[in-house]
Amino acid sequence: MLQLDNIRAGYKGTEALHGVSMWVDAGTIVSVVGSNGAGKSTTVNTISRLVTTYGGRITFEGRDITGLGPAEVVDMGIIQVPEGRQLFGPLTVAENLRLGFHRQRRVKNREAAFRDKLDYIYDLFPRLKERAGQRAITLSGGEQQMVAIGRALMAEPRLLLLDEPSLGLAPLIVEKIFDVLSGLRAQGLTMLLVEQHADEALALADYGFVLSVGKVTVHGPGVELRSNAAVTSSYLGHAGAA
Template sequence: MLEIEGLNAWYGASHVLHGVSLAVAAGEIVALVGRNGAGKTSTMRAVMGLMPRTTGTIRFDGRDLGALAAHRRFHLGLAYVPEERRIVPGLSVRENLELGLVASRGAGASRADINRAIDEIAVSFPRLKERLGQQGVTLSGGEQQMLAIARALIAKPKMILLDEPSEGIMPVLVEEMGVLFRRLRDQGITLLLVEQNVEWALNLASRAVIIDQGEVVHMSSAAALLADKAIQERYCAV
């Protein structure tokens, strides 16, 4: 589904990714882990076309993304839920969801289509269903994260990149999120998961990739990394 080969990226003069290569197969969850500042978010931003300068090859669903703009990658079925969530101030939960749909379908989406899509997505997010008229920024941190995920899902993507989805969220909502991610995987949606909550991520994923100082330093099954406390301590300990 996603193939990255020899990816290099820069912020200004700073070389932040050094030949990153990894692959994510269709219908699997892969955990991308490592310390803060290791290059995890930069990898996701590069995949989405949001880095100012990159080299290397990124293929999604068999297509070379090349210099394709970020919104074009979204139209191909590649969605991104950033760490900051980016809930739009002044808009209700419903209106934030509408943004995700309009971004994927264009302004030509009918009101009936929008209402139907929101009704469908609300089934998977009962907390949001109760708050559709509430301003999105007034939700709790966990509910805002659910809204950001729902906004990505409403476009029916093939793959979602998730950056620190459990950060700052109550444990009960983290567990609900894990149930949701497994259900999405079972529905055929591919997930690349960046996480500081390493144990939680490894219990969700089938495979794990560790990045350190902008380089991939370890790949294994998630179960193998979960059992290898020495590697976790070396590369993932905060």
């Protein structure tokens, strides 16, 4: 579905990715792990066309998207849950979710379709239904992350990009987020997950890539990377994983 071939990208003329190649097959979760500054968020932002590309090619469903702008890739169904959530604080939960639905411009009976999709999000995150009329700025970090994921899902993504969805969250909330992602994968949604919790990310992933200083150092099935001695010692903080 998604292919990055020898991507060089960065900021203001300075490369942060040095020949990155990776792929995401339809219906799978691919995790990208690595230390701070490895280029994980830059990779996601490059796919979303928020970062300048200096070389290489990005294809999505067979189409070269390297030269497209952010709005164009969103229209193709590449939707990002950004690091830090980036909600509209003065708006309510329901209003933030409605913003995600604006991509569905060609849907007939839009209000009925919006309500159906909203019910789906509330089923995933029942707490958001309780907070529907509450301003986003007043929510806890975990609740804000649920809104950010819900907003992205309202856009009916073909590929969901998640940039550090567990950042700053309590362990129980992280577990809830990962349970939801597992359920979405079971429904057939394709995801690229950038995550600081490498162990959990690789446990969830069908396939994984390890980045270091803007380069892919190792890749393979998630279960194999979790038992790779070099990966576990550098990123997982233990000697191995069952």
